[in-house]
Amino acid sequence: MRKISFIKKSLLAVLFLFSVSSVFVFTSHAAVMSETFLNDSFDGGMNDEKWQVVNDTTEAIGYLGDAGTLRYVDTTGAEEVMMTTNPLTSGEGVTGYSVEFDFLYQSADWGDWFGFAFNKTEIVKGLDWGKGGYLMGRISSLQINNPSDTVDGPSSASPNALTTFEEMTPSVASIANVNVRFKFVYTTATKKLELYYDKVSETMDMSTLRNTFTFGSLSLEEDYHFAIVSSSKGLYELDNLKIEKLTATESILYVESDFESAELPEEITLAVSDKFSYGPAKALDLNNPALGAMILSKNPVVVNPNVDKKLHMAYQQNLTQLDLDKKTGVVYGVEALTDTLVTEGVVHIYFVNRDVAGTPTTFIGATMGDGEALVQVLAERSLDLNLASTGYIDVELSFGAFNNVHVNLADLKHYDFKAGATIGHFGFTGEVGTRLLVDNFTSKAYTYYDQSQAPDLAENFETSYLDSNLWEIYNSKDLRPGTEMPLFPTTKGIYIENGKLNFDVAGESARLITKHDYANVEVRFSLEDFNQPITPRNEDGEIGGVEVPTTYYVALSFGYESTLQNFWNVPTIIFQARDGGAVIYTLNMNDATVYSVDTALLLSADENKDETFEFKVIALNGKVSIWMKRASDPVTLFDGAPLLTYEDVNTKGRVALASSASGSFKLDDVSIVKMGGEFSKPEITDSVDPMTLVKPVITINNTKPVQFEQNSTDVVDLKTYFTVTDNKDSITITDQMINNGGFDLTKVGQYTISLTVTDSDGNQSVEHVILSVYPEVPEAQKSNTALVASLTSVVALGVGFGVAFVVFKKVKKI
Numbered sequence: 104m105r106k107i108s109f110i111k112k113s114l115l116a117v118l119f120l121f122s123v124s125s126v127f128v129f130t131s132h133a134a135v136m137s138e139t140f141l142n143d144s145f146d147g148g149m150n151d152e153k154w155q156v157v158n159d160t161t162e163a164i165g166y167l168g169d170a171g172t173l174r175y176v177d178t179t180g181a182e183e184v185m186m187t188t189n190p191l192t193s194g195e196g197v198t199g200y201s202v203e204f205d206f207l208y209q210s211a212d213w214g215d216w217f218g219f220a221f222n223k224t225e226i227v228k229g230l231d232w233g234k235g236g237y238l239m240g241r242i243s244s245l246q247i248n249n250p251s252d253t254v255d256g257p258s259s260a261s262p263n264a265l266t267t268f269e270e271m272t273p274s275v276a277s278i279a280n281v282n283v284r285f286k287f288v289y290t291t292a293t294k295k296l297e298l299y300y301d302k303v304s305e306t307m308d309m310s311t312l313r314n315t316f317t318f319g320s321l322s323l324e325e326d327y328h329f330a331i332v333s334s335s336k337g338l339y340e341l342d343n344l345k346i347e348k349l350t351a352t353e354s355i356l357y358v359e360s361d362f363e364s365a366e367l368p369e370e371i372t373l374a375v376s377d378k379f380s381y382g383p384a385k386a387l388d389l390n391n392p393a394l395g396a397m398i399l400s401k402n403p404v405v406v407n408p409n410v411d412k413k414l415h416m417a418y419q420q421n422l423t424q425l426d427l428d429k430k431t432g433v434v435y436g437v438e439a440l441t442d443t444l445v446t447e448g449v450v451h452i453y454f455v456n457r458d459v460a461g462t463p464t465t466f467i468g469a470t471m472g473d474g475e476a477l478v479q480v481l482a483e484r485s486l487d488l489n490l491a492s493t494g495y496i497d498v499e500l501s502f503g504a505f506n507n508v509h510v511n512l513a514d515l516k517h518y519d520f521k522a523g524a525t526i527g528h529f530g531f532t533g534e535v536g537t538r539l540l541v542d543n544f545t546s547k548a549y550t551y552y553d554q555s556q557a558p559d560l561a562e563n564f565e566t567s568y569l570d571s572n573l574w575e576i577y578n579s580k581d582l583r584p585g586t587e588m589p590l591f592p593t594t595k596g597i598y599i600e601n602g603k604l605n606f607d608v609a610g611e612s613a614r615l616i617t618k619h620d621y622a623n624v625e626v627r628f629s630l631e632d633f634n635q636p637i638t639p640r641n642e643d644g645e646i647g648g649v650e651v652p653t654t655y656y657v658a659l660s661f662g663y664e665s666t667l668q669n670f671w672n673v674p675t676i677i678f679q680a681r682d683g684g685a686v687i688y689t690l691n692m693n694d695a696t697v698y699s700v701d702t703a704l705l706l707s708a709d710e711n712k713d714e715t716f717e718f719k720v721i722a723l724n725g726k727v728s729i730w731m732k733r734a735s736d737p738v739t740l741f742d743g744a745p746l747l748t749y750e751d752v753n754t755k756g757r758v759a760l761a762s763s764a765s766g767s768f769k770l771d772d773v774s775i776v777k778m779g780g781e782f783s784k785p786e787i788t789d790s791v792d793p794m795t796l797v798k799p800v801i802t803i804n805n806t807k808p809v810q811f812e813q814n815s816t817d818v819v820d821l822k823t824y825f826t827v828t829d830n831k832d833s834i835t836i837t838d839q840m841i842n843n844g845g846f847d848l849t850k851v852g853q854y855t856i857s858l859t860v861t862d863s864d865g866n867q868s869v870e871h872v873i874l875s876v877y878p879e880v881p882e883a884q885k886s887n888t889a890l891v892a893s894l895t896s897v898v899a900l901g902v903g904f905g906v907a908f909v910v911f912k913k914v915k916k917i
Contacts, residue, residue, distance in 0.1 A: 137725070137753050140414065140548040141400055144176050145387045145541070146380035154530070156398050157440050163392035167540060168383035171363035172207075173341040173371075175333055177378040181672040182229040184374040186220075186330030187346065191357065192291050193326040196350040200357070202329050203286040205303050205342040208242065211279035213697070214690035215337040216241050216671065221289055221296065222321060223328040228374040230332045232611040232669075233590060233764050235320025237332075242279040243267055245298075248764075250650040251319035255295075271313040275302055284309060284343075287329075294318045335672045336691060346370075386542040389431065389533045391424070395443055397434055399530035406526060407551050411504035414526055416546040420498050422454060424538035425491040427463060430455045431533030433500065436471070438527045447474040448523040451532065452500070452510065454490060455483070465490040467510065471522050481520035486512075495542065502526055552755050557619035560775040564604050573618055577666040579610035591646045594638040603769040606762045607637040608651060612669045614660075614761035615770070621661075622755045623723050623778040629734065629771045630657060631715040633706040636767040652765045655679065655707060659720055661727075662691075662756035670761050674752050676720065676729060678706065679763070692727065692749045700746065704731055715771075717741075722754040723778050799829040799860045801870035809872065813851050813879040821846070824872050825858045832862045851876050 143153055148166050156164050175183060191200040208217060222236025230237060235249025244267045247254060257270040269276035275283070286299040286309055296316040301307040321327065329346065333339060346357040358370035365382035373379050387398065406413050425431070432453035434444070444451050449472045456463045465488060469481035490496070499511040510518040533539050560573055569576065578596045594608040597615070604615060634655045640646055656679025660670045675690040688697040702708070706716060715734035719741050720727065728745035732738075758775055762768070807824050811817055821843055822836045836858065846854040854874045861867045 137547040137549050139179065140404065140546045142545045144380060144543055145385045146174065146176065148385065153401055154398055155401050159392060159396040161393050163390050164396060164398050165388050165390070166385040167388040168385050171361060171383045173362050173381040174379060174384065175339050176380050178336050178338065180375065180378040181335050181668055182332055183378045184228045184330050184332050185341070185379065186223055186226060186372055186374070187328045187357070188370050188372045190326035190328050191346065191348060194348055197348050198292065198351060199288065199290040199349045201286065201288045201347050201349060203284065204344040205282055205284050207282045207340040208278050209280060209338040209340065210336055211242060212336065213241050213243065214688070216334045217337045217339060218332040219287065220330040220332055221318060221327060223330045224325055226372050226374060236318045238316070242277045243269065247316065249320040250652065253317045253319065254314065255317055256314035266314050272301070291323065294321050386540045387531070389531055389539040391535045391538060392533045394534040397530055397532040399437055399528040403438070403528045404526035404548055406524070407549070410549045410551055412549045413502040414546060414548050415499070415501045416544070417497070417499045418544040419495040419542045421495045421540040422490045423492055423540060424536070425454065425456045425465065426536035427456050427458055429534055429536035431537035431539045432531070433529065434532045435529035436523050436525050436527055438525065444470070445472040445475065445477055447472055448525050450480070450522045456489060456491065459485070463489045463491070467518060469520055469522065480522045481518060484518060486516065552622040554620065554622050554777055557621050557777065559777060560617065562773045563602065564599050564771060565602050567599055575616050575618055575666060577614045577616060579613040590649055591638070593647055594636065603771050605637060606766050606768050606770070608646065608765050608767055609762045611764040612761050613766070614759040615773070616663060616666060616759035617757045617775060620756050621758055621775065621777065624758065625776050625778060626659060626720045626758060626774070627718065628760060628773040629715050629717045631769050633716070633768045654763050655766060656763045657766065657768060658761045660759045660761060661722060661752070661754035663759055664756055670759065673756070674754060678718070678731065687729065687747060689749060692752050694749055698747055700731065704733070721778070722752070725751050725753065727752045727754065794830055795864040797830045798866040799827055799834060799862050799868045801858055801860060801868050802826045803870060803872050810875050810877060811848055813849065813876050815848055817848065821856055824856065825870060827860050829862050831864070834860055834862065846874060848876055851878050
């Protein structure tokens with residue numbers, strides 16, 4: 104299998120010891136968006152639409168092959184499919200089949216996914232969401248998605264839906280960038296699937312059964328293909344594929360391939376072939392080229408004057424030969440194919456070995472042509488090691504404002520310099536005495552997206568229809584396995600009623616989506632009746648005899664190109680209560696962390712059953728910020744710090760609000776307003792007038808006596824110890840509002856007097872005052888002022904707004 108880690112340990116150690124950090128700040132203007140410019144894994148050889156070779160008189164620029172695999176390589180795809188050309192359950196005496204392969208999953212992002220599908224009846228792309236008969240995988244788990252399917256062995260979710268790799272093999276808790284051999288054995292009659300797997304090694308264990316699944320959703324009347332499906336960024340490599348049909352007495356080989364051939368086996372079909380590469384993986388090879396030979400991008404980078412950040416490129420390089428004083432590396436600033444390194448504005452970022460005390464040592468430097476000679480723009484800097492034959496390292500180049508260039512080597516060495524303003528054509532060059540291998544090249548250019556033609560949107564759903572020039576509803580309905588009948592035929596999906604956009608078990612990724620593209624926007628919406636299907640469930644949680652899955656969430660997505668996409672494939676924020684969890688997580692937004700939120704914001708909590716939740720999300724220059732609150736919370740929360748913020752997100756495209764497969768809620772007051780404009784109606788404010796949330800204010804009357812002699816004949820009106828004011832009501836204190844705490848002038852002791860006041864809006868306030876009754880003083884002692892003072896001076900605690908006060912006071916004889 105091909106290696107994914109391109110940094111050698113020796114390089115890591117040396118670069119870490121000698122790393123030099125620097126700060127390089129890019130600024131950006133409004134609506135700055137990144138777009139793929141040129142990506143190439145070089146596996147398919149020369150791509151004349153991407154590259155052009157110039158001045159290669161010795162034909163030294165070509166491609167070097169590596170071990171053969173089948174590779175899903177294109178991140179612009181969505182739910183791409185590799186599957187068997189013929190079904191595996193058909194044939195005389197066939198009782199099932201086995202599938203075995205090495206699987207190198209090249210994502211560490213939980214939001215990306217892959218699927219092992221055992222339910223395909225035809226060659227089409229996409230995972231058959233909700234139909235069942237497949238395992239949806241992430242870096243740490245495998246999951247079923249149909250109530251008729253079960254996880255028979257280790258499962259961490261209820262009902263049996265999810266099994267984690269850590270449960271099955273603690274030593275393999277994640278398969279991110281791990282080469283794993285999987286083996287599946289399916290028995291048609293029982294619909295049982297056996298799972299075996301282990302990390303690929305000479306000692307791997309493929310005989311221990313890790314788990315079993317029962318695909319009750321599959322039909323005995325259908326013939327099924329096997330397929331692997333993946334999200335746009337769930338890239339993988341497949342090797343050593345072996346598929347056998349099983350009978351009662353023998354195994355019949357269907358296909359066996361190590362993909363060393365450049366021909367794809369006819370037993371395997373790719374639904375969209377240009378999303379895959381197969382055969383020997385290749386790298387661009389500049390093998391001792393003549394001085395001046397270059398491979399350049401077919402198209403030049405034309406810098407947009409509205410952006411500061413211009414271009415970012417990343418690749419892996421391997422210097423297999425670097426003779427002393429010979430240079431090889433990146434070239435850019437080429438405007439004409441006749442340009443050379445001394446042409447004005449042409450920049451060469453190079454690696455060169457110099458003799459340092461008898462030891463070949465690699466330096467990095469950069470020159471720019473002035474029309475007659477080379478001008479040094481980055482003084483040569485030692486890497487303190489010889490890069491020749493140390494293997495692949497990661498290289499990143501960023502072109503920013505004021506002609507700044509930033510070089511990042513292995514995330515440990517950083518260099519900055521200034522050069523020409525033109526990027527033009529870019530590529531690689533070298534000379535005799537050097538050999539440079541380049542692989543997995545990616546680049547993105549930054550553009551200014553003009554969204555002035557896209558209208559501000561404000562929709563409160565008070566009419567029975569939506570403006571078809573502004574909005575589109577994609578009313579997905581999951582189908583019952585093996586039929587074209589909706590899984591929940593009695594539900595209504597998405598529809599407008601009573602001034603709300605209702606989602607009634609609407610289906611996976613069912614959505615309200617804009618017709619226009621946006622980039623920098625503020626999105627607001629409100630949501631109520633979360634996890635409350637309008638179509639009622641029975642006591643077993645079923646609709647029409649089918650259990651409603653316990654996965655509920657609402658998803659806000661950016662960057663849609665069409666309604667055919669799923670929100671798993673675009674930048675998405677998921678607000679959810681998955682099996683009771685109060686979390687927010689994202690997909691395709693550079694951060695796979697699942698964030699817990701305040702339990703007060705748990706959408707499906709019983710105490711929030713009648714709550715309306717309000718959301719505010721700002722997408723601005725690649726930064727996405729999220730606010731969330733209950734309608735009963737002050738609207739000023741939206742003016743404070745966001746709950747979460749995500750950086751470097753490409754939000755250009757259509758905006759959508761979507762649901763889970765069983766998603767049920769009501770949307771209202773949806774606003775999508777371009778940043779820089781005014782936030783117009785309907786501006787979401789507090790659902791309840793904030794003035795109605797103000798509690799009555801109770802003030803303690805400190806002029807009243809709080810100490811009394813036992814058996815005194817005082818008439819004590821407890822109501823006069825308090826005054827009440829309210830922002831709306833005129834409140835008169837009554838005896839019914841007071842708890843006298845058993846106050847009795849005939850009994851010595853301390854008594855807590857409490858006043859409870861409720862205004863017309865239901866706001867309640869409580870205050871307390873402490874009164875004391877001290878022992879009766881004999882007449883003979885009453886002339887002793889000091890004694891009377893000692894008996895009558897007490898410390899009284901008035902609990903008013905949390906303030907303690909001390910009263911030292913003689914009793915006034917009435």
